Structure formats: structure tokens, C-alpha cells
Amino acid sequence: MDVTKSNFQTVLEALDDELENASFVSIDTEFTGLNSTEGRSNKLSSLDTPSERYKKVLNSSPQFIIIQFGLSIFRFDNSISKYVNKTYNFYIFPNTSTLPGLPDTKFLSQASSLGFLASQGFDFNKLIKEGIPYLNLVNEEKLRVILEKKSQSLHLHPDASSSQLSEIPADQKRFLNNITSRVETFLQNEENEEKRNAVLELHCNTIQNELIFSHVKSRYPNLLFESSKKTCNGCTVIVKKTGIQKSKTEPSETDSYVAEMQKVEDNVGFSRIIRKITDSGKLVVGHNMLLDLCHILGQFCAPLPEDYDDFKGMVNTFFPRFIDTKVMATTKPFRDLLQNSALDRLLNSLLAAPFRNIEVIPATGFPSYTDNFKNHEAGYDAFITGRCFVAMANYLEDISSSQSKTAAVHESLLVTPFYQKIFMMMVPDIPYMTISGPDCTVPLTFKCDILTILFRFW
Amino acid sequence: MDVTKSNFQTVLEALDDELENASFVSIDTEFTGLNSTEGRSNKLSSLDTPSERYKKVLNSSPQFIIIQFGLSIFRFDNSISKYVNKTYNFYIFPNTSTLPGLPDTKFLSQASSLGFLASQGFDFNKLIKEGIPYLNLVNEEKLRVILEKKSQSLHLHPDASSSQLSEIPADQKRFLNNITSRVETFLQNEENEEKRNAVLELHCNTIQNELIFSHVKSRYPNLLFESSKKTCNGCTVIVKKTGIQKSKTEPSETDSYVAEMQKVEDNVGFSRIIRKITDSGKLVVGHNMLLDLCHILGQFCAPLPEDYDDFKGMVNTFFPRFIDTKVMATTKPFRDLLQNSALDRLLNSLLAAPFRNIEVIPATGFPSYTDNFKNHEAGYDAFITGRCFVAMANYLEDISSSQSKTAAVHESLLVTPFYQKIFMMMVPDIPYMTISGPDCTVPLTFKCDILTILFRFW
Structure with missing residues (x-):
């Protein structure tokens, strides 16, 4: 379901209940660009440490913005033993008025990125006219102070x-x-x-x-x-x-005073969705999440910290439980079974043997994405990320020796080793950042292959 | 007439003849934003010298881009003693492919500017999908060298x-x-x-x-x-x-080799329009032209120079004869007759007494803008800039004591004092940059009131 200014309030009000009943949520974002600097110093290298990689992302992407956010809510229905899904596709655009106290955001775009989105059917007119505004906590506080002063004076x-x-x-x-x-x-x-x-x-x-x-x-x-x-x-x-x-x-x-504070709430806009996701404490699933997380935090929460450890702290605060399906897909046993971990290819592989095609039922009033490919629409990509997660978690259950197998695989103990890990592209030796603790420092094949360890001690 | 990738080649091929027969052309542009830095040092001041003002524009606007260019061609038809008009409204967007040798342009947008354009009906989907690409001379040369090397190797x-x-x-x-x-x-x-x-x-x-x-x-x-x-x-x-x-x-x-060089021509795209305007030597009329000229030169010609005198040289090279209607409107005799020199208000004033409503005939196949207000569409704004110029030049003829009055007012000697002057906002003492020579340094009321001088020595 597309969400713009016109139906945002209705969706927002229903979200507390939706999240309360959710088993897990999956997310995806679309940006205005990917690389803002072309210098060698910012080029990704296969020798990057996690801290170096974070610095490169911090230097190269903060001026691009998220313009679409997919939120796919999966609820396991015990009566049919299947997941029921509601997917929201939010159009997001900074405030366009020049009212005092509100930032007039300047953002960077990359021609190739906008061209690519346009070729996929992205509606830029809808974005600019109907996109939901947002404020991070710092800008929200600034606006609140200005409006309070105005109200008092x-x-x-x-x-x-x-x-x-x-x-x-x-x-x-x-x-x-x-x-x-x-x-x-x-x-x-x-x-x-x-x-x-x-x-x-x-x-x-x-x-x-x-x-x-x-x-x-x-x-x-x-x-x-x-x-x-x-x-x-x-x-x-x-x-x-x-x-x-x-x-x-x-x-x-x-x-x-009430009227002024309502103005603040209206302008915090989409950021309230992120706060509700955080407050729900539900598992958040994404695919290749580094850029997503950096942009979500910087745009809707607070400016990204310089220090990598502070970044870890910030991720743990706003996303206390998340899984990156690209970390799963590139780790044993999946990396030997999957030729390509790009999202659309991954789904194709997971729909064939040895994996089982898990049916996901669209909730009443929500269109089915199953036969309706919309690659690179944030809502669709969030939905298939959730499907990939269910398929891989299901496979782990299938091959485990445990007696009590669960169909509600988001509760499976076998996925817990993947919590709080972010995929790092092009670094075969340290393929992910460990957000919940210290990062791996030696090649995984020798020491940190998490699932090998898990299966060995089963 | 809207011009996009699909009809660009046809328009381009006809343009040499159009310009050959033109009396003058008027132009206007739409940008993705206006102010990129908010620091005090870049804020416009009423005490700015022309050189300081240029530095501020140079620092604050180069990352924004022109996304629409209006070119309005006026031809004086002696048989009816009226101007006949053809107006082109070009959609312009940087190359979106990632081919070797072509820049993947990153550009800045200001949320309020895009919101404003969207509210005026600007079609951003058309822009990104159908916008005409461009290369300045430096990027054209880079591409040419790469393709020549490829062809040789x-x-x-x-x-x-x-x-x-x-x-x-x-x-x-x-x-x-x-x-x-x-x-x-x-x-x-x-x-x-x-x-x-x-x-x-x-x-x-x-x-x-x-x-x-x-x-x-x-x-x-x-x-x-x-x-x-x-x-x-x-x-x-x-x-x-x-x-x-x-x-x-x-x-x-x-x-x-021919095929590779055709690729260069295709990608130079809209920049060829500017080169044709330069080569035509025709009078170019704009309104409040400083930002327009800076963006046109930087985006389609070559990077803007640091030095203000070099900038003057560059303007004189690419626009050897131009008039800024805002300089006219804020100079005697007009400044005493016009309350507001913003373009749409200016036209309204010039349509009433003591000015004469000059009919402009749309050429066959071109829609009439006269009763079809499209404020802030570059084509429309270029057209009304041309109308304002004709109305003001006509008024100068009306009040002059000369015996041989001309209806083809673009040829009037009375407009020549306005050549090569760019309006400077908010600087009452030195209201324009003099591109053809040294700038005024003392208040105009004492020394440089060009029309007073002109009329005194008539």
C-alpha cells in the first residue's frame, strides 16, 4: 500500500496495533544516490576494516536522502501456520515550506540513481507533492523551542x-x-x-x-x-x-500551545514510524543494511557519530534486534548453495530446491506482491527480504537435528547467531560488522564461521 | 513547445535558420535550488561590491543545476509591423547512464525549490526520463579523448x-x-x-x-x-x-571513428543550443540574469573562474550582447513608473498605461502564451521577459524626441546603454554589474544614471 501525506495519519494511528501483533518486520529504502565522492580514499577496498568501512560510508553518503521506505509487517497466523503480510510503501520528502523553525533541506542526487528509479516506474511528482516530511530529534527539538518561544511571547x-x-x-x-x-x-x-x-x-x-x-x-x-x-x-x-x-x-x-505542538508532531512525520518500530522491540530484517541503517539513523533519528563504536551504540539503541539477510546468504550453509546474494536473484534461488517455497498470505485490503514484481520499489524489496528470511530460517530448521521444529521461524534459535550483524561488501575476510560486540579480526574460515560453531556445539 | 530527448534533434536542426532570422531571443532557466550555504559570509548584503557578489554566487550555487531552459525567439515581421514568436521549453537532465567517459553528475536540490516547481505543475518524471543531456567543453573533451583512444586501440x-x-x-x-x-x-x-x-x-x-x-x-x-x-x-x-x-x-x-564521434555529439546535447545562440551573435534578453548566466556558463560551457574579471571575459565571450530587463525596470525612467520589478508584476504593469500593450503573434504551430499563464515555466518566463523588453524599449521610443521612431525596437539606439549589465539584487548604490568595462563605484544618483546621461546628450 502506497503511503503519502494524504493517508499517513490513518496508517500511523493503526501502526501500534500492527506492530504489537507482528512477528517481525522487514524494511528497505530507496536513496537519491550512492557515491558522493570519487576520490580513491573513499573507494571501498577488500582490505577495509569495519571501522574504516564505516568512515567511508560516513564521508560519502550523508548528503543523499531516503525518498522511499518499505515496511513489510509479517504476522504468523497459528491457525493456518503461515505468515500473513501487510506491506507499506512510504513516499518521503523533506518539508517544502519555508516556515520559521523548519529546515529547508538541501540534498544531493546522483543522476544515474534517479534515472534508474525513473526507469523502474518511480513517481517523482508524487514524491515531491505528496511525500511525507520528517525531522530528526535535533531538528524536532529546535522547532519545539522556537514554537514554544513564539507561543509564550x-x-x-x-x-x-x-x-x-x-x-x-x-x-x-x-x-x-x-x-x-x-x-x-x-x-x-x-x-x-x-x-x-x-x-x-x-x-x-x-x-x-x-x-x-x-x-x-x-x-x-x-x-x-x-x-x-x-x-x-x-x-x-x-x-x-x-x-x-x-x-x-x-x-x-x-x-x-496545543496547536503549536501539533505542528511539531505533523512535521516529525515519517520519523515517528521509525520510533514506533524501535519502541515495538520487534525483530527488523533488512538486506545489505549498512547504507539503509546509516541513512535511517541520520535522516530520522540524529546525526551519525564520527566514532565507529558510537555508531554501534546508536544502531543498538534504535534497532536492538535486526538481521541482515545478506549476512545469512553469504554464510554457511547458504553460501555453498547460492550463487548470487543480490536480492532478486536470492529470492529466485530460494524459491527452488533444496529450499521450500513458503506461501505468504497478503492481509485483507493489501495487494499481493507474490506475482506482481516491482523490483526496486522499497515496499516490494522489503517484502521479498522478509520472504528470503523466512525461506532461509526454514531451511535451517529443516536441516537441524532438533526434534521440536517450528514453522514460526522468526522464533527459531537457529537465526539468533545472525542478530546485530551488518554485511560488508567486497570484504571476504571480515564479511560483516558485529554491532553487538567486537568485530572479527581474522578470516572467518579459521575462527568466526558462526554457523559452523553453532552446529558443532548442537 | 516542450523539447525533450524525443524531439531535440529536430529542434536543433531547425535552430540555425530560426536564429539567422531572429531579431532577438529571450531566455529563462529553472534551477534545483537557490542557496546552498547558510553561513553569514555568503549572505547577500546591500554593501556588496560586484566582485564580492560574484564570489558569493560562486560559493553558494554551483552545485544546483538548471533543469529547464526557456528560449523565446522574436522575429520582427515588417509586413505586419509586429513581432512573431516561437518559444521552446527545454527539459534538461544530466546523462543517467554509467558509460565510460561520461560523468555521473551529482547535484544539489533544495526541498523548497522542488516543492515550489511541483506546485506550479513542473513534471519531474518527464524531466528525469526525457530530459536532454549536456556536457560542458571540459567534459566533452574528456569524452572525446577516451572515445578516440578506444577507437584507435x-x-x-x-x-x-x-x-x-x-x-x-x-x-x-x-x-x-x-x-x-x-x-x-x-x-x-x-x-x-x-x-x-x-x-x-x-x-x-x-x-x-x-x-x-x-x-x-x-x-x-x-x-x-x-x-x-x-x-x-x-x-x-x-x-x-x-x-x-x-x-x-x-x-x-x-x-x-564516426560512430564514436556521433556519441560525443549526442551527449553534448543541450550545450549545443547555447553554442548556437553564441554563434548567432543575436541580442539575448533575460530578467535578473546573474544566477542564470552563472549556471548556464558553468553547466554548458566551462567551470566558472574564481576571478571576477575572468568571469566578465567569459560572459562577453559567450553572450557578447545581452540585456537584463531588471536593470531596465529599476533604472530611470522606469523605476519611477513601476512599483515592482519581479517578472510577473512587471508584465502586469507594462500592460497598462502609460505603456502600450504590444501584440506578439505566435508562429504557426506554436501555442499562444498570451492568455495562457504558466508562471515559472522557463519557456513562459522567457516569453514574458521578451514582451517586457519590447514594451520598455517601445516606451523609450515613445518619449524620445527623435523623429525616426522604430517599431522594431530591438534595433533602437535607446536600448544600447543597457547592453552587458547584470542586475544586482539589494544593492541600491550599485544596482548592476558592468560586464563590458569597469563597474560603477559611487552611487548612481550622482554619476552613472545611464539614461539621464543618454537623454542629456541627445
Whole structure:
């Protein structure tokens, strides 16, 4: 299900229950680009240590942004012994208004990445017009402080916004007289019921805009003046009747505070989805997760730390239990059975023997992805990541000597060795970062082959 | 008329004649953003000298790109004594393929700018899928050198591309045997006419991709191997029959050279439009042109120079005759008659007294913009910039004491004082950069009011 601004609130409100009942969730993201620097120093090397690899990602990708996020929720239904699935495909775009307190995000795009997404049917018009905004914790706090101050100052000094008096330049006097006379005419239509909802539009330049707020607005407390900046030099001031004088129901301090805080919540937007996933404590499954995790944390949580150990701490805080299916696919026993661990190829391999094709049932109201290939749509990729996880976990159960095999494989003890490990591309000796503890430092074939150890001690 | 990849070649071929017959052209551009740095040091100040202002623009905008370019061609038709107009609205997007020699452009976007364009109906899907690519002179030269080398080396060492032999890792031997056997089967179908056009798709990872090119391709000179990278780790090698053995018509050295050079021309794309405008020597009219000129030069011509005087030289080279209508609108006599010089407001003012509404006739096959407002579409804005120029030039003719008034106002001597001047926002004392000579250094009201001087010496 596509999620944009228009249905975001409904999806958000249902999510607590969805996550409460979930067995696990799988995720995927689409970015505006992959490599921002071309220098040799940032090129991935097969000799990178985990800490060096993190530094390279930190240097090369933070200016790209996530524009689509797939969240696929799997719930094991005991009555049919199958997983039931709901997949959400969120369109995400930074706030596009220029309101005070909100960042006007500048982000990098890579032409080839956008071209690739467009060729896969990605709808960029929908993204920019309907994408859900977001704020990380730092920007949320900034906005909260600004709006709280504004709310307080309005109640302490109701006329604060009109106190910036300044000299009227000689060449603007005629302009201001003209504006005042138009506002007077507009106000005199007050008793005409039909015109009660009319607005007056005053076109002006930046300096004139300031003059209107300093010299005209203060004379008309019953009128609402709003400025909408249109181009670098042209503005429109919109004048409306507030009706305050008539109704005498000025909003209370509490009402106004609540309204301002609602603005914060609205602008935190998609970041609330990530917080709900964290709070749920459910297992999160992804594929080749390093870039996904870095972007998710930096964009929706807080700026990424310089230090690799701090990064581990941050991942453990926001994703206390995750599995990277690419770590599974490149580890014994799978690495001997699978020729290619790229996501779409991996699914193809896992649909054939010796693996078993595990049916996943789409929940009511959710379209089936099973026969509907949408490679590189974040929702679809999140869904097939979940399917790959179930297929591989199922295979581990099949080949284990344990007597009590489970069909709800997300609970299988055999997947626990894969917790908190992130795949590292092109490093055969240390193929993953260990987020829950110290990293491997010698070739896995000698020491750290986790499943060999696990099976040996079974 | 919208111009994308699909009709670009036709428009390009007709352009020499169009420009030859043009009286003047007007231009406008749309960018992905306006301000890339928020530091105080880059903030525009009313005390900026022209050189300081150029430095600020240089520091803050080069990572944004032009995504739409409006070219409005005005031809004065003596038989009806009116201007006839053809307006082209080019969608421009950097090359999205990852071919060797072509840059994979990374560019910055500002969320508010994209949001604004989307709200005005800008089609981002069309942009990314159908946008015309471009190369500046430096990147064109790089591509030319790479393709020339490739063309030479193919004829000197026909087997050069298959010479990168490398060891086959033990765990890839089975994979390569399997691939070889599939290629053999594919080749044996050669005599089957129906399958002559079939292709063989080999899915593999990056390392396997390299092994196929090193170890399999060299054995099959009659097969064409093409690699299409799909994701960061997954590739597809496409194998086709070349038919070379049958026809024995291998392309000659000249054919191959011509084909490679055609690739260069195709990728220079939109930049050729700018070169044609330069070569035409026609008057170019724009509105508030500083950002337009900087972006046009940097994106389609060559990297912008650090030095302000070098920048002047570069502008004079590529735009030897231009007029900024915002310089006109903010100079006497217009500045006393016009309250606002933002483009859409300016046009509104120029359509009323004391100005005369000058009819512009759309050429056959070109839609009329006159009653079809498309503010902030580059084509529309270029068109109304041209209209504003004609209206203001016409007014100068109206008020002049000269006996021989012209309706073909682009030829009027009264507009020549405005040549080679770029408007500087927010600097009342030095409101423009003088590109053709030294800049004004003292307030214009005392010394440089160009039209006052002009009228005094008439």
C-alpha cells in the first residue's frame, strides 16, 4: 500500500496495533544516490576494516536522502501456520515550506540513481507533492523551542509581531498610503455578509512587505496579515478578517500551545514510524543494511557519530534486534548453495530446491506482491527480504537435528547467531560488522564461521 | 513547445535558420535550488561590491543545476509591423547512464525549490526520463579523448578488450563451466533462423562478471558480450550473435571513428543550443540574469573562474550582447513608473498605461502564451521577459524626441546603454554589474544614471 501525506495519519494511528501483533518486520529504502565522492580514499577496498568501512560510508553518503521506505509487517497466523503480510510503501520528502523553525533541506542526487528509479516506474511528482516530511530529534527539538518561544511571547506581548517599527523611506510613502487606503476599503465591507470571507491580496517587494507589517498591520488588530513569499523579490501579503472583535473567543494560552505542538508532531512525520518500530522491540530484517541503517539513523533519528563504536551504540539503541539477510546468504550453509546474494536473484534461488517455497498470505485490503514484481520499489524489496528470511530460517530448521521444529521461524534459535550483524561488501575476510560486540579480526574460515560453531556445539 | 530527448534533434536542426532570422531571443532557466550555504559570509548584503557578489554566487550555487531552459525567439515581421514568436521549453537532465567517459553528475536540490516547481505543475518524471543531456567543453573533451583512444586501440589491438586475463578462483570454476556450457548451447542454435535474434542473459555478481569477460568472451569472437549493471552487487551479461562471420563486413576504422564521434555529439546535447545562440551573435534578453548566466556558463560551457574579471571575459565571450530587463525596470525612467520589478508584476504593469500593450503573434504551430499563464515555466518566463523588453524599449521610443521612431525596437539606439549589465539584487548604490568595462563605484544618483546621461546628450 502506497503511503503519502494524504493517508499517513490513518496508517500511523493503526501502526501500534500492527506492530504489537507482528512477528517481525522487514524494511528497505530507496536513496537519491550512492557515491558522493570519487576520490580513491573513499573507494571501498577488500582490505577495509569495519571501522574504516564505516568512515567511508560516513564521508560519502550523508548528503543523499531516503525518498522511499518499505515496511513489510509479517504476522504468523497459528491457525493456518503461515505468515500473513501487510506491506507499506512510504513516499518521503523533506518539508517544502519555508516556515520559521523548519529546515529547508538541501540534498544531493546522483543522476544515474534517479534515472534508474525513473526507469523502474518511480513517481517523482508524487514524491515531491505528496511525500511525507520528517525531522530528526535535533531538528524536532529546535522547532519545539522556537514554537514554544513564539507561543509564550504572543501571550506575554500580544503585539510583539508588530513592534519592529522602522523609518519609512521617502520613495515608499506613496506606496504605503495606497496600501492603507485599500485596507480601509476592504475593512469597510465588514458588514456585507457575502464579503466576510473575502481576502485582500497586496503584491509588493521584500522591503514593502516589511513596511506593511511594521506600519499598516499594527493599525488593524481585527485583520490577519499573512505573508507568502513567492519569488526572490516578489511577495504577496494576504489580509483576512479574523472575526475576533465579534466573537471575543480568542484562543486560550493552552489552545495555542496545543496547536503549536501539533505542528511539531505533523512535521516529525515519517520519523515517528521509525520510533514506533524501535519502541515495538520487534525483530527488523533488512538486506545489505549498512547504507539503509546509516541513512535511517541520520535522516530520522540524529546525526551519525564520527566514532565507529558510537555508531554501534546508536544502531543498538534504535534497532536492538535486526538481521541482515545478506549476512545469512553469504554464510554457511547458504553460501555453498547460492550463487548470487543480490536480492532478486536470492529470492529466485530460494524459491527452488533444496529450499521450500513458503506461501505468504497478503492481509485483507493489501495487494499481493507474490506475482506482481516491482523490483526496486522499497515496499516490494522489503517484502521479498522478509520472504528470503523466512525461506532461509526454514531451511535451517529443516536441516537441524532438533526434534521440536517450528514453522514460526522468526522464533527459531537457529537465526539468533545472525542478530546485530551488518554485511560488508567486497570484504571476504571480515564479511560483516558485529554491532553487538567486537568485530572479527581474522578470516572467518579459521575462527568466526558462526554457523559452523553453532552446529558443532548442537 | 516542450523539447525533450524525443524531439531535440529536430529542434536543433531547425535552430540555425530560426536564429539567422531572429531579431532577438529571450531566455529563462529553472534551477534545483537557490542557496546552498547558510553561513553569514555568503549572505547577500546591500554593501556588496560586484566582485564580492560574484564570489558569493560562486560559493553558494554551483552545485544546483538548471533543469529547464526557456528560449523565446522574436522575429520582427515588417509586413505586419509586429513581432512573431516561437518559444521552446527545454527539459534538461544530466546523462543517467554509467558509460565510460561520461560523468555521473551529482547535484544539489533544495526541498523548497522542488516543492515550489511541483506546485506550479513542473513534471519531474518527464524531466528525469526525457530530459536532454549536456556536457560542458571540459567534459566533452574528456569524452572525446577516451572515445578516440578506444577507437584507435580497437583497430590496433582488436582483442584488447579481452586481454585482462586473471586467475579463476577455485570456488568460481563450477560457475564458469556452467556459463561456458550455456554459451555453447546458445551458439549451436546459430542455424535456426528463428533464434538468430535471441539473446542469452547471464546473471552474476561483479566478480563473476569480470571472469566472464576475461575467460569466456575471448573464446567466442562471433558473440557480442554486453554487461548491464543492475544493482550494487548483481549484474546481467547479455550475449548476442554479431553475424560478423557471415557478412564479413566489419566496420572500417573511419566508420567506427564516426560512430564514436556521433556519441560525443549526442551527449553534448543541450550545450549545443547555447553554442548556437553564441554563434548567432543575436541580442539575448533575460530578467535578473546573474544566477542564470552563472549556471548556464558553468553547466554548458566551462567551470566558472574564481576571478571576477575572468568571469566578465567569459560572459562577453559567450553572450557578447545581452540585456537584463531588471536593470531596465529599476533604472530611470522606469523605476519611477513601476512599483515592482519581479517578472510577473512587471508584465502586469507594462500592460497598462502609460505603456502600450504590444501584440506578439505566435508562429504557426506554436501555442499562444498570451492568455495562457504558466508562471515559472522557463519557456513562459522567457516569453514574458521578451514582451517586457519590447514594451520598455517601445516606451523609450515613445518619449524620445527623435523623429525616426522604430517599431522594431530591438534595433533602437535607446536600448544600447543597457547592453552587458547584470542586475544586482539589494544593492541600491550599485544596482548592476558592468560586464563590458569597469563597474560603477559611487552611487548612481550622482554619476552613472545611464539614461539621464543618454537623454542629456541627445
